[in-house]
Amino acid sequence: MPEPLIRTHNLEHVYPAGGGVPALRGVNLTVRRGEYVAIIGANGSGKSTLARHLNALLLPTEGDVWVNGWNTRDAARVRDIRQTVGMVFQDPDNQIVATVVEEDVAFGPENLGVPDDELPARVRWALETVGLSAQAKRPPHLLSAGQKQRLAIASALAMKPQCLVLDEATAMLDPVGKAELLLTVRGLHRSGTTVLAVTHTMSEAVEADRVVVLSEGGVVADGTPADVFRDEETLQSIGVDVPIISHLARMVAQRIPDFPSDVLTVQAFADAVCHRLGGQG
Amino acid sequence: MSASEFDLLRSVTLGQYLPTGSVLHRLDPRVKLLAGLLLLVAVTATSSLAGLALALALVVGGFVVARVPLRYALSGIKPMVPFLALLALLQIVAIPQNDLNTTLLWRWAFVTLTVRDLVAAALLFLKFAVLMWGFSLLSFTTTTTELTHGTEHLLRPLQRIGLPAHEFALMVNIAFRFVPLLATEAERLMKAQASRGADFGGGRRLNFVQRMRKQLPLLVPLILSSLRRAEDLILAMEARCYTGGRGRTHLIHLHAERRDYLALAGILVVLALTVAAGFLSADAVIWRAIASIRTS
């Protein structure tokens, strides 16, 4: 079995100003190449802290994190680690450096020393992948928030990472922006990029292969969306919601026997209903 | 109907970019930066109204070629007028020009007003105006991106002696990127605090400390938000492996063409004349010529 892309062992993190309370405690997480993992949890559960350990922006106070076999504490490997794991943050404005779209995309590869004559092709490819080719010469402040986040993805992609970490990347987007972003991410996953999405939007979490639930710095659940969202009470007690459709399915299951309660999306719900009713209208 | 109390960006032309696609927009930014520098030097060095008029003609001509609405462009001076008027007044009172070569126009106590005084005041006014309009022409026709690329390219030779050209250019670029954001945020904050009854106007009897305290609801959140943005940006840059200008490659390369050299040469000539007019006493010559036309 190939080496996992990311592995954490007893990961613990205490912020200097945190008063001794660990933001992360004993986290053991493994992410295999090509997986799509959603990380959910209430505010303060340690989601963003965990994400920042995955590209060595933060170092563990105890325990270890390995990316592609490299330990994040190895200063000589930090550049390689950050090239392997790209990150997109929550605020669309605060991660754009340049004043022209294509120049922001070029920022990462320029830092890596990618030769001048390869840069235009890289930038073009990254912009095409996220659907922003037409915006290449425009200033970022004219883009919508959703487009800015796609720009952030392109800027990360231009470094040719193996994994993309999205730290609440849709939190500040309107529904249109969210949908565009999810479409882009889905496409990336399909072409082989490993995706880790920290989110508190449950409709996003159901897109993933795997959902990891954090509470007060520790992992309390790790499984498929269907498995994880089955236990509505426990999730609510730790401040996490279940997808709306999940909730609806449970309500219907209380009224109609044999109705599947582990339905997660609108389409799946509609299918379940029609199946149960014999498909007649 | 009056506009809102909060329309801050209205009368600020300096720093505004107007994409009209004129030939000036397409000039190499290095030429425009050098032209700006030359304008600064020439306008400061000249002592001739006629020379200044030349420089003014150059700038106004620039507005026309750049297809900037003239009225809008010239209105940029409005916020500066009270300040300039004060300066001119100070000039007249504090630096009397009443040697024998000039005509006395008016006297009151120790204040004398001579023709020379008027000329000096006019020079002052015009110098500021031409500089302001010149730099606003620069910003109308050059994006901030081009400005930073131009600056970085001009400074690059100095990188060899240790000048952090890229870091400097990046700093300037980031400042350009975030200043408009901060302006929008400031406006939003003013509105939010006004909605809670805040009144940012200075009262007549408020001293400095009290006046400052009134601005706190605006300043504190703005500073905090700037700090937060800075922190976020640092993380984002580190995540993309930024470690300074050393070893970086570049997507953008500037290429100067013939028209760039021609434009620079032309501007150089005009501005050289501006300075020369001072040394050649062009004003006196023109004055005498006008006087002789009148008497003939």
Add this chain to the structure above:
Amino acid sequence: MNADSPWIELRDIHYTYLRGTPLEAAALRGVSLEVRAGETVAVIGPTGSGKSTLLQHLNGLLRPQQGQALVLGEDLGNSAVDVREIRRRVGLVFQQPEDQLFERYAGDDVAFGPRNYGLPLDAVRERVREAMESVGLPFEAYKDRLTMTLSGGERRRLALAGVLALEPQMLVLDEPTAGLDPMGRRSLLQYLRVWQDEAERAIVLTTHNMDDVALLADRIYVLVDGRVVRVGPPRQIFGDPGFLLEHGLGLPSATQVVQALAGRGCSVPVDLLTLEEVADAVERLAYERV
């Protein structure tokens, strides 16, 4: 203003930013809107449709360049109107209101509003106490907390308390639940419901969350490109999902389910608003077959 007239009447409002400069941009192109006592009015529309501009006309931050704005009987087109008094009675809560907090101690920030209106110290204290208690931040426990050490949700509630301390008749909220986690969202919506029912009050809000709208709104204005393209109660507006989708707007969860079911030939009534109604409708369908 008599007892029956609307609290807010906007007639054919036009507003253009930076008018007269080469950078002008029209935000509102002839918007009319009415809000009556006891109503919750939702304004929905894609980003850039002019929602925020519209809200700022409701407390005099913006004066109409064309058209008429009557707020609580005052004509905002008249520059002699005491606009600060309007702002006390119409409490405007901006998006991400926690960004406007500036005082060191939480209680002081809530007191900012009442102090601005010259209330005596003990009245200020009372207002602050009531406002903080009502949003779930107990006065004694929170008044001396450092503002910046509060959690995001607590800071939003504190900002809301800051507006409530002025005891407004109306609350105007721009995306009140944006950025809140599910629990925070639920408690805020519940709070707004309670606040409105307590006395003769009205609420105007904009949001992208259609489930919020389905829950709270009595009437909905659909704003697209600076114009009102439709007005009506939720069942009517959400009963025509095609129209909303055409304009790039989302649908409440219940409506999405109804649409998906209709697409598969299972017919349920179009105007279902809540999950309970959907569950009931599905149950009815199932037992019809028995």
